Amino acid sequence: FQSTFVxxxxxxxxxxxxxxxxxFENMKVAVLGAGGGIGQPLSxxxxxxxxxxxxxxxxxxGTPGVSSDLSHIPxxxxxxxxxxxxxxxxxxxxDVVVIPAGVPRKPGMSRDDLFGINAAIVKGLVEAVxxxxxxxxxxxxxxxxxxxxxxxxxxLVRRGCYNPSKLCGVTYLDVCRANTFVGEAVGANVSxxxxxxxxxxxxxxxxxxxxxxxxxxxxxxxxxxxxxxxGGDEVVSAKDGAGSATLSxxxxxxxxxxxxxxxxxxxxxxVMPAYTExxxxxxxxxxxxxxxxxxxxxxxxxxxxxxxxxxxxxxxDMSGTLASQIxxxxxxxxxxx
Ligand code: NAI
Numbered sequence: 289f290q291s292t293f294v295x296x297x298x299x300x301x302x303x304x305x306x307x308x309x310x311x312f313e314n315m316k317v318a319v320l321g322a323g324g325g326i327g328q329p330l331s332x333x334x335x336x337x338x339x340x341x342x343x344x345x346x347x348x349x350g351t352p353g354v355s356s357d358l359s360h361i362p363x364x365x366x367x368x369x370x371x372x373x374x375x376x377x378x379x380x381x382x383d384v385v386v387i388p389a390g391v392p393r394k395p396g397m398s399r400d401d402l403f404g405i406n407a408a409i410v411k412g413l414v415e416a417v418x419x420x421x422x423x424x425x426x427x428x429x430x431x432x433x434x435x436x437x438x439x440x441x442x443x444l445v446r447r448g449c450y451n452p453s454k455l456c457g458v459t460y461l462d463v464c465r466a467n468t469f470v471g472e473a474v475g476a477n478v479s480x481x482x483x484x485x486x487x488x489x490x491x492x493x494x495x496x497x498x499x500x501x502x503x504x505x506x507x508x509x510x511x512x513x514x515x516x517x518x519g520g521d522e523v524v525s526a527k528d529g530a531g532s533a534t535l536s537x538x539x540x541x542x543x544x545x546x547x548x549x550x551x552x553x554x555x556x557x558x559v560m561p562a563y564t565e566x567x568x569x570x571x572x573x574x575x576x577x578x579x580x581x582x583x584x585x586x587x588x589x590x591x592x593x594x595x596x597x598x599x600x601x602x603x604x605d606m607s608g609t610l611a612s613q614i615x616x617x618x619x620x621x622x623x624x625x
Contacts, residue, residue, distance in 0.1 A: 318382040426440060462519070469516055
C-alpha cells in the first residue's frame, strides 16, 4: 500500500510540473450539468487543462462536492461549484459554456425521445447564458443535439444575442468512434471526417476521404458506417439501463472545448467538426462539418470536401430527417417563448 501511495503522489507531481505555464490562457469555462455522468469526468479533464484558468460548475445537485474534490488537484486553474441560486455567478465572465445537462437514453430509446425533457432544461440554461454571458461560445452536448441547437438559436434570437459563430453542437464523439473503429480495421491511426448530425442516419462518415480505407471491401466499409452510426447504442445496451456514453463523451467534449478555448486565446489553425448554422447542404440550416475556430468562435465553415457518389446518396437520404429535426426544435422554441 505504501509504495502504491508514493508512486501515485509522484505521478501527480510529475503531471502538474509538466504544465507549460507559458500556454496558460485567462479563460473561464462554465459546465452546466457538471454533477452528471458526463459532467464529472469532463470537469476533471478541464481542471487538468493548462488553458482553462477558471472552471465554474453548475448542476441542480452535487456540484459543491465535485468542485471541492477537483480543487485539491494541483493544476493552475481554479474551480467553483454552483447550485440553483448562483447560476448568474457561475456564468458571469465565461468565455465558453458547455452544456451536458439533461437526461440520457435508456435501452430502446432514441435520442429524439429525450426531446421534451431536455429542450426545457437547455432552454432555461441558455436564457441564463443570454442574461449573464451573452458573448460566450455555447457548446451543446445534451441530446437530441440535432434539435436542441436550433432551440438554443431561437432562445438567443429572442434575447437579441444570437451569433452563429458562437453556437455549436458537439458531434466530436462520432469522429472519435470513427477514428477508433476504422483505425482498428485498417491497423493504422486515421483521421475520419464525419458530417451531418448526431443521431442514426444523420451521422455520415466520409470514409472515402480516409486513404487507408480503400484497402477494405465494400461490405466491410458498409459495416463500419453502420457501427459508427450506432456506436451510442452499443454503449447504451452495454450499460443496461444505467445511461449512455459518459467517459468517451467526456473525452470528446474535453478535446472539443479545449480546442475552442485555444482558438479564442489566439491559437491559429484550430479545425474541429461542429454542428453549426451553415448552408453546406440545401434544406438543412444546421450541419456538422469541419470548422476553423478563431478568436471569435467559428470563423470558417469548411464544407464537405470531396465525397463519393455513395456518400452523396447518404446525405441526400438523411437531409429530410435532419431538416425535420431542426424544424422540430425551432418550432418548439417559438411556441415555448
Ligand atoms: P446524467 O443524468 O448522468 O447527467 C445529467 C446531469 O444534468 C445531472 O447531474 C442532472 O442533475 C443535470 N441536470 C438536470 N437538469 C438540470 C438543470 N436544469 N440544470 C443543470 N443541470 C441539470 O446524464 P449524462 O450521461 O451526463 O448525459 C447528459 C446528456 O448528454 C444527455 O442528454 C445525453 O443524451 C447527452 N449525450 C450526448 C452525447 C453527444 O455526443 N453529444 C453523447 C452522450 C450523451
